[in-house]
Amino acid sequence: MEICVLASGSSGNCFYIEKNNNAILIDAGISTKQIVNRLFSIGKNPLNVKGIFITHEHSDHIKGADVFARKFKIPIFATGKTIDSCNLCSNEDFINKIRNNETVNFCGMDIESFSKSHRAVDPVSFNIYDKKKISIMTDIGYACQNVVDNVGNSDLLCLESNYDPEMLKNGGYPHFLKKWIESDIGHLSNGDSAKCVFENSSSKLKYLVLSHLSKNNNHPDVAMRSFQLLKKKNSFPKIFVSERERPTAIFKI
Numbered sequence: 001m002e003i004c005v006l007a008s009g010s011s012g013n014c015f016y017i018e019k020n021n022n023a024i025l026i027d028a029g030i031s032t033k034q035i036v037n038r039l040f041s042i043g044k045n046p047l048n049v050k051g052i053f054i055t056h057e058h059s060d061h062i063k064g065a066d067v068f069a070r071k072f073k074i075p076i077f078a079t080g081k082t083i084d085s086c087n088l089c090s091n092e093d094f095i096n097k098i099r100n101n102e103t104v105n106f107c108g109m110d111i112e113s114f115s116k117s118h119r120a121v122d123p124v125s126f127n128i129y130d131k132k133k134i135s136i137m138t139d140i141g142y143a144c145q146n147v148v149d150n151v152g153n154s155d156l157l158c159l160e161s162n163y164d165p166e167m168l169k170n171g172g173y174p175h176f177l178k179k180w181i182e183s184d185i186g187h188l189s190n191g192d193s194a195k196c197v198f199e200n201s202s203s204k205l206k207y208l209v210l211s212h213l214s215k216n217n218n219h220p221d222v223a224m225r226s227f228q229l230l231k232k233k234n235s236f237p238k239i240f241v242s243e244r245e246r247p248t249a250i251f252k253i
């Protein structure tokens with residue numbers, strides 16, 4: 001499989017996963033134009049994309065889905081509650097229901113949804129399996145057992161590292177927003193994310209892509225510093241930071 005994080009952060013999230021020239025998107029939270037441009041910039045044809053899987057209804061995860069699905073005539077997959085909570089696509093024919101905790105085979109890959117803790121109607125994360133396992137887990141208030149289990153046996157992990165607690169505390173967000181971000185249904189801090197990987201990752205983990213960094217309450221260097229503790233382990237992954245404005249490298253596993 002190949003994976004590229006086309007965009008990640010509160011301004012939009014989109015993950016591209018491909019097997020044998022057939023691909024899916026996990027979330028389409030940037031515009032169709034941006035998705036197309038970024039795919040071309042990494043040498044990929046948007047026509048490779050055969051389906052979009054949605055994690056939850058927040059706009060930074062869905063705002064490009066409607067236009068992209070209709071333009072390329074491809075299905076959008078989401079749980080029933082998520083479908084009912086937002087306008088995923090103006091043509092209902094493109095909307096497909098999946099269950100939370102279901103595995104569907106699509107493009108020759110097994111795509112598994114599972115619950116996460118976040119303030120949304122039915123938020124899910126996804127595992128993508130071929131011979132190897134990719135886990136994409138962002139927008140998580142805390143590292144619940146599902147997160148712990150998948151950190152333990154994935155080959156490539158895109159894991160939220162949303163905020164630095166000091167930057168959040170000293171920043172300009174209103175009090176209620178700070179409280180929500182820190183809560184169990186908000187986002188995962190750099191320190192909690194690093195601790196989770198330190199305590200639970202195995203020698204299987206080859207790549208760790210820090211994801212959904214806050215623009216205002218984090219910085220790639222600050223996030224990376226938190227993960228230095230992984231060097232105390234016997235084996236540790238290569239660590240990358242995904243960005244808002246440009247795609248990551250293409251990771252092959």
Ligand SMILES: [Zn+2]
Pocket residue numbers: 009010013058060061139212
């Ligand atoms: Zn988000």
Ligand SMILES: [Zn+2]
Pocket residue numbers: 056058118120139
């Ligand atoms: Zn969210």
